[in-house]
Amino acid sequence: MAKRIRFNAFSMNCAGHQSPGLWTHRDDRSAQYTDLEYWSELAQLLERGKFDSIFLADVLGAYDVYGGSPEHAFRQGLQIPVNDPLLVLPAMAQVTKHLGLAVTCSVIYEHPYSFARRMSTLDHLSKGRVGWNVVSSFLDSAARNFGMKQQIDHDRRYDVADEYMEVCYKLWEGSWESDAVVRDRKRKIFTEPHKVHGICHAGEHYNVPGFHLCEPSPQRTPVLFQAGASRRGREFAARHAECIFIGGPSKIHLKRFIDQVRERAAELGRNPSDILFLKAQSIVVAETEAEAKAKYRALREHVSYEGTLTLVSGWTGIDFARYRPEDELNYVQTNAGQGTLEYLTSGDSSKKWTLRNMADWLGVGGGSIVGSPEQVADSLQEWIEETGLDGFNLTYALAHDSFKDIVELVVPELQRRGVYRRDYERATLRENLFNQTAYLPDTHPGAAFRNLA
Numbered sequence: 001m002a003k004r005i006r007f008n009a010f011s012m013n014c015a016g017h018q019s020p021g022l023w024t025h026r027d028d029r030s031a032q033y034t035d036l037e038y039w040s041e042l043a044q045l046l047e048r049g050k051f052d053s054i055f056l057a058d059v060l061g062a063y064d065v066y067g068g069s070p071e072h073a074f075r076q077g078l079q080i081p082v083n084d085p086l087l088v089l090p091a092m093a094q095v096t097k098h099l100g101l102a103v104t105c106s107v108i109y110e111h112p113y114s115f116a117r118r119m120s121t122l123d124h125l126s127k128g129r130v131g132w133n134v135v136s137s138f139l140d141s142a143a144r145n146f147g148m149k150q151q152i153d154h155d156r157r158y159d160v161a162d163e164y165m166e167v168c169y170k171l172w173e174g175s176w177e178s179d180a181v182v183r184d185r186k187r188k189i190f191t192e193p194h195k196v197h198g199i200c201h202a203g204e205h206y207n208v209p210g211f212h213l214c215e216p217s218p219q220r221t222p223v224l225f226q227a228g229a230s231r232r233g234r235e236f237a238a239r240h241a242e243c244i245f246i247g248g249p250s251k252i253h254l255k256r257f258i259d260q261v262r263e264r265a266a267e268l269g270r271n272p273s274d275i276l277f278l279k280a281q282s283i284v285v286a287e288t289e290a291e292a293k294a295k296y297r298a299l300r301e302h303v304s305y306e307g308t309l310t311l312v313s314g315w316t317g318i319d320f321a322r323y324r325p326e327d328e329l330n331y332v333q334t335n336a337g338q339g340t341l342e343y344l345t346s347g348d349s350s351k352k353w354t355l356r357n358m359a360d361w362l363g364v365g366g367g368s369i370v371g372s373p374e375q376v377a378d379s380l381q382e383w384i385e386e387t388g389l390d391g392f393n394l395t396y397a398l399a400h401d402s403f404k405d406i407v408e409l410v411v412p413e414l415q416r417r418g419v420y421r422r423d424y425e426r427a428t429l430r431e432n433l434f435n436q437t438a439y440l441p442d443t444h445p446g447a448a449f450r451n452l453a
């Protein structure tokens with residue numbers, strides 16, 4: 001039987017997310033990101049298309065590596081101005097019933113004690129539909145505004161992240177027993193005090209002696225998303241992640257990545273099928289191939305070469321303004337993100353990437369699949385079958401037109417082929433993703449912190 005395909009929508013609380021320049025297209029709505037209706041309409045559209053979730057990216061600094069200045073990012077609206085992603089979640093939760101709502105928060109710039117409360121609150125308000133994309137950040141411009149000279153070293157950021165996770169697991173999983181809150185009017189007891197436990201965490205980076213401030217939410221721990229792809233990032237993912245976002249043009253690279261992470265997860269005592277892999281993907285689809293190609297050509301006219309390099313310079317920490325479009329891309333280890341360059345420079349060794357090729361490939365939301373609904377469905381199924389992927393993290397070229405096209409043209413084709421859900425099966429995000437319990441599975445490392453009594 002063909003494998004089921006999952007869709008997640010990738011967006012950000014700003015105008016220029018992954019498609020530099022396309023906000024200038026007359027049909028793009030992303031400049032309206034400051035309106036609540038922009039988000040509630042998007043959530044309703046995605047739920048109509050039975051997407052698993054929407055995931056909002058976030059950064060806490062400007063992309064100022066390209067040309068050594070944030071000028072290009074400002075001019076092009078590239079991930080700046082950028083609003084807080086958490087605050088639009090309740091608006092989306094209110095107008096939907098099933099769509100998962102995942103948000104990016106960096107472990108470097110926020111204390112786990114207050115963060116854990118915000119996520120529990122969102123999980124309560126959404127009735128168990130929250131996910132957290134755990135990132136350790138890549139921009140020095142963010143670090144400087146939090147009082148540091150520069151970012152903590154790359155691998156060390158993941159060490160901080162490991163301890164951050166431990167604090168969160170203790171708060172979410174162990175601090176409150178399931179029957180601690182009784183709301184007993186007769187006995188005049190809201191919470192049984194002996195069923196709430198301080199977590200007594202004393203570590204290298206955090207000291208949290210007390211208890212979680214929230215009663216257990218439907219999922220307790222939000223569904224854990226992760227997207228770091230470096231060697232250390234993969235180790236972190238194998239240990240903690242339930243959904244992994246990956247990028248890259250090479251099926252060989254992707255398959256190797258997926259096999260390695262699943263193998264490592266098994267070594268760590270996890271069930272490898274408790275991890276889903278979703279590839280970042282742009283889709284340009286129309287009723288016919290000719291129309292889709294024409295649409296793609298029109299979109300390409302709005303793509304900004306400098307804008308694309310501004311993004312990649314930020315991700316990788318390399319100032320691409322110093323190179324010519326025909327210069328070849330080589331792997332260099334930096335203290336920013338390491339996964340992006342790795343996936344562009346490894347995999348199919350026959351393919352050498354120049355800056356121009358890379359900008360072309362990323363331009364319309366990243367490695368676009370262009371075609372009729374049948375062609376797009378064929379291509380998606382090929383990726384799934386040849387790499388072991390579970391689904392796609394879909395970027396948009398035009399907000400919200402790209403998602404509307406996918407919902408109206410691609411989803412019905414996949415449903416016809418029997419590889420896409422016709423309706424949501426369960427209540428919480430974790431149940432819908434894994435068809436198991438709303439809580440972390442027992443083999444997940446977070447489950448080890450359940451009994452703190």
Ligand SMILES: Cc1cc2nc3c(=O)[nH]c(=O)nc-3n(C[C@H](O)[C@H](O)[C@H](O)COP(=O)(O)O)c2cc1C
Nearest residue numbers: 057058104135136227228229230233245337338339
């Ligand atoms: C699809 C995708 C989405 C990402 N979204 C974010 C984000 O919103 N915010 C962020 O700080 N990093 C984001 N990242 C970056 C990674 O989470 C990670 O912190 C970065 O790649 C450095 O990790 P690495 O060196 O292990 O690759 C994303 C990466 C990918 C592939």
